[in-house]
Amino acid sequence: MNVSDSERAATVLGDSGFEITSDEDTADIVLINTCSVREKAEHKLYTRVGRIRHSDRAMPTIGVMGCVAQLEGETLLRKIEGVDFVLGTRAVGRVADVIGRVLNGEEGIVDLGEREENYDWTVADTHRHSPYVAFVPIIEGCNKFCTYCIVPFSRGRERSLPAPEIVRQVEQLKASGVKEVHLIGQNVNSYRPDRQDDLQDFAGKSAFSKLLRAVAATGIERIKFTTSFPRDFHDDIVEAIETHENLCNWVHLPVQSGSNRTLAAMKRGHTIERYYKQIDRIRNASRDIAITTDIIVGFPGESEADFRDSVKMVEYCGFDMAYIFKYSPRPGTPAFALPDDVSLADKTIRFLELERAQKASQNERLRRYLNKTVQVLAENASTRSKGLTGHSTCHKVVNFSGSTGLLGSLVDVKITEIKSNSLFGELV
Numbered sequence: 001m002n003v004s005d006s007e008r009a010a011t012v013l014g015d016s017g018f019e020i021t022s023d024e025d026t027a028d029i030v031l032i033n034t035c036s037v038r039e040k041a042e043h044k045l046y047t048r049v050g051r052i053r054h055s056d057r058a059m060p061t062i063g064v065m066g067c068v069a070q071l072e073g074e075t076l077l078r079k080i081e082g083v084d085f086v087l088g089t090r091a092v093g094r095v096a097d098v099i100g101r102v103l104n105g106e107e108g109i110v111d112l113g114e115r116e117e118n119y120d121w122t123v124a125d126t127h128r129h130s131p132y133v134a135f136v137p138i139i140e141g142c143n144k145f146c147t148y149c150i151v152p153f154s155r156g157r158e159r160s161l162p163a164p165e166i167v168r169q170v171e172q173l174k175a176s177g178v179k180e181v182h183l184i185g186q187n188v189n190s191y192r193p194d195r196q197d198d199l200q201d202f203a204g205k206s207a208f209s210k211l212l213r214a215v216a217a218t219g220i221e222r223i224k225f226t227t228s229f230p231r232d233f234h235d236d237i238v239e240a241i242e243t244h245e246n247l248c249n250w251v252h253l254p255v256q257s258g259s260n261r262t263l264a265a266m267k268r269g270h271t272i273e274r275y276y277k278q279i280d281r282i283r284n285a286s287r288d289i290a291i292t293t294d295i296i297v298g299f300p301g302e303s304e305a306d307f308r309d310s311v312k313m314v315e316y317c318g319f320d321m322a323y324i325f326k327y328s329p330r331p332g333t334p335a336f337a338l339p340d341d342v343s344l345a346d347k348t349i350r351f352l353e354l355e356r357a358q359k360a361s362q363n364e365r366l367r368r369y370l371n372k373t374v375q376v377l378a379e380n381a382s383t384r385s386k387g388l389t390g391h392s393t394c395h396k397v398v399n400f401s402g403s404t405g406l407l408g409s410l411v412d413v414k415i416t417e418i419k420s421n422s423l424f425g426e427l428v
């Protein structure tokens with residue numbers, strides 16, 4: 001979501017005549033996008049602004065956007081010397097106006113307002129992180145209030161974008177040469193647009209699975225989606241993937257813990273047994289679907305036995321990849337009131353042990369790709385080898401030999417070597 005917001009800000013600024021540079025040292029205006037979901041981003045922001053202030057360069061105008069901007073608002077102006085304006089998570093569309101006002105001498109601008117009614121979600125081709133891959137937000141915000149999480153506070157309530165608008169964007173991206181779209185949102189499968197009728201021609205129980213089929217019908221080469229929320233993950237999503245080849249064979253389904261006690265304390269709304277059933281359904285699909293997840297260790301009250309349940313869970317699920325985090329209290333979240341009673345040393349021990357278990361299971365699982373042919377989108381010339389690099393439909397990084405003339409094409413690659421975070425192969 002944050003990369004998507006930065007691309008949107010660059011688009012709005014580019015449209016208003018600003019020249020976008022990634023060179024912080026020569027920029028007249030520095031816009032810092034912040035994310036406080038997993039890290040103490042405020043401290044990082046403080047250091048970053050301090051570094052600019054203490055450098056020899058003429059002081060630029062500095063703006064802060066993202067989670068920290070939304071949560072801290074005008075206190076940022078007081079706390080961090082050098083910050084000129086603050087732009088909340090839904091105010092990105094007004095970034096050019098706000099900078100215009102700052103350049104006209106207005107001080108202390110803090111815009112934490114809602115999106116404009118006619119907010120334009122498109123990103124200019126030149127400001128996308130890749131010419132071939134595009135993010136398409138389908139739902140923003142979150143209503144789930146998992147007890148550890150800041151997102152419902154920094155991003156506000158769930159709001160789904162109209163299906164015809166999403167389909168129109170995908171068609172436009174396809175026409176401009178984009179090969180892969182990522183439908184993004186905190187919980188894509190909680191997608192619930194105001195007008196359900198727009199999707200009535202598509203099969204499936206949930207609005208999200210219908211949307212997947214509607215997007216698949218555009219004929220764009222590849223569609224990925226992230227993140228899925230276990231409580232709202234139903235079989236119709238797997239059925240859609242089984243039916244439409246251009247819906248990629250990858251599901252990111254954060255589990256967070258293997259212990260029902262911890263899951264309840266996190267208010268995740270799912271038990272581990274139910275999660276296992278979903279894993280079984282995905283595993284038994286007619287296509288080989290890669291599964292990735294997020295896990296937190298050291299949540300308040302997590303006992304050694306709870307942690308063992310997480311290790312067992314990792315062994316059962318056989319994830320293709322897992323992001324593991326040490327619990328970090330976030331002021332303003334319900335869990336902040338609980339004692340952070342797993343010591344940092346124990347969190348680290350649990351993190352390393354779970355990482356070991358995941359790596360072992362991952363290495364085992366990834367072996368299924370050896371000597372198999374996967375379809376890869378050639379995205380970049382590899383910096384390390386002379387070949388190319390890109391992602392497979394199952395969202396693995398694949399390095400392979402090939403010339404730059406192939407960039408932007410979908411190619412078949414036979415996998416010859418497996419490393420823990422990437423695959424290597426040869427064009428077939």
Ligand code: 5AD
Nearest residue numbers: 037148149254294295325326327328
């Ligand atoms: N501490 C640690 N990890 C967290 N996440 C979210 N909030 C916290 C927190 N307070 C992790 C979750 C989520 C991912 C995006 O970040 O695993 O799925």
Ligand code: SF4
Nearest residue numbers: 142144145146149151
């Ligand atoms: Fe955070 Fe839970 Fe919402 Fe995910 S579902 S963004 S973890 S509150």
